Amino acid sequence: MxxxxxxxxxxxxxxxxxxxxxxxxxxxxxxxxxxxxxxxxxxxxxxxxxxxxxxxxxxxxxxxxxxxxxxxxxAKTYVAIARLGTTTTTADAEGEVVRERPVDLAAFTPGRLQAVAAQFTGAISQVPPMHSALKKDGKALYEYAREGIEIERPARAVTIHALAVSLCEDADGFAAVKLVVTCSKGTYIRTLGEDIGEALGCGAHLRFLRRTDTGxxxxxxxxxxxxxxxxxxxxxxxQVQPPQLLLHEHTPVTLSEYDAGRFLSGMRRSGDWPDADAVAVYGAQPHALLGVGHVRAGELIPDRLLSPLEIQQILEGTPRPTDRGILETL
CATH class of the missing domain: 3.30.2350.10 (Pseudouridine synthase)
Incomplete structure (x- = not known):
């Protein structure tokens, strides 16, 4: 049993x-x-x-x-390694080999690699891979791919904010390129590696991918x-850091006890704040995150709010007994 x-x-x-x-x-x-x-x-x-x-x-x-x-x-930053000379069905090591071509490393001078990096920097178009989680008629593309069905995919606009390309070897000692990429949401690094391989004339597929930064x-x-x-x-x-870790690029605004209570009720507040699209709003006593909003023409407008219970539980996570009575006034 x-x-x-x-x-x-x-x-x-x-x-x-x-x-x-x-x-x-x-x-x-x-x-x-x-x-x-x-x-x-x-x-x-x-x-x-x-x-x-x-x-x-x-x-x-x-x-x-x-x-x-x-x-x-x-924006996200990745370090990727793409093996040169071989393309696969999935653009990575999981797929079957589609084509193999010779690799002329002598032709890949720093100048040429830099030119290829420039070609793929900025606003570019990508055709999403069949082996992806994008859906067609409620079904993921990779499910169609497993059935041997090819679905037409329109190209999508993405932005490569920064790209460095250099020669290296992969973990198995094969000739490869190392890509350090900072890109917009929706970028497929597998597709980028494959496209760079084509631009170099020998093809490539991804062997390593590591995200080093997000926002x-x-x-x-x-x-x-x-x-x-x-x-x-x-x-x-x-190891759990405060919710405001996600708001480090927001403009901080601190409200008085009176205004904090009104803001938590979803009411707009007036003040001498400059216009801002993203504002992290705090109460002064106790110092606690209340939510996020934006400022237009001197009005602080709530967008997403924490509940009084959530605020109380956050404060009690680092016990400060004097905070509890004050919170009841928010």
Missing amino acids: NAPRTRVQRRPVHGVLLLDKPLGFSSNDALQKVKWLLRAEKAGHTGTLDPLASGVLPLCFGAATKFSQLQLEA GLGLDGCVTLEALEAMDEEQRLL
Whole structure:
């Protein structure tokens, strides 16, 4: 007879954990694992990172999930290695070889590599790969691909903010190019590597992909899943950073006790603030994140608000007894 499963007692956790996602895990697999380790009630990630990629994956818990969309829209930076001379059905190591061509390394001078990098920098068009999660009639493209069905995909506009291309070898010692890419949402690095291989005249497919930054959040602040599993509960909770980590590019505005209460009720507030598209709003006493908004013509307009319960739970996460009575007035 199987032993009964132990039911996990969930609890409110509010904040952001920067995970260095390991290879082989989908973003949702990693999220569910960390959610279980933290015993968190509510969680969400900030956009998918391919199972064949490792690196920065911000995981949001509780109140922080209200701001996860900001990271979906943020620029991302990747380091990729594409093996030269071989193209595959999936543009990465998972696919079957489609074509092999000779690689003339002597022709790939620094000047030529720089010219190719310039060709793919700025606004470009990409045709999404068949082996992707994009959907057609409610069905993912990779499902059609597995059935041998090719679906016409319109090209999509993306932006490559910065791109450096240099010669290297992959982990197996084959000639390759290293790509350091900062790009907009929706960019397929596999497709970029394949297209650069074609521009070099020999083809290429991706062998390595690591995300090093998303929206200004880098590997330096990340924790690995292995390290997290080795920690006790208190140490794990210390890895969770405040929700405002996602708002570091927002203009901060601090409201008086009176205005904070009105703002939390969804009311606009008037002040001498300059116009701003993205504002992080705090209460003065106690100093607590209330939500985000924008300013137009001296009016602070709420966009996303934390609930009084969420604010109280965040404050109680770092016990300060004097804060509790004050919060009741917000």
